[in-house]
């Protein structure tokens with residue numbers, strides 16, 4: 001059983017912990033299942049930067065970052081060392097524990113899911 005902890009830059013949204021069988025699932029797919037709002041303009045194919053998140057803990061449980069993903073992260077708002085694109089963060093292990101911060105979505109132009 002994997003555990004994903006969602007923290008939010010928008011302090012009005014409380015932290016949300018989601019558990020489930022998420023192996024081979026992306027963090028973006030977990031947000032959809034858990035009803036966490038995260039934009040994803042390109043539909044999850046690593047062709048935009050609207051699903052930008054910060055992986056605070058548990059990066060080692062996720063598929064490694066690709067050059068293409070790094071290129072798109074450079075175009076995101078406030079990229080940091082822990083930046084990833086949620087659609088590219090595939091959870092690799094059954095017992096993964098990952099903490100992510102969702103940027104303030106009101107500053108990102110994109111479709112709601």
Ligand code: FES
Nearest residue numbers: 042044046051087
């Ligand atoms: S949804 Fe476009 S890169 Fe993730």
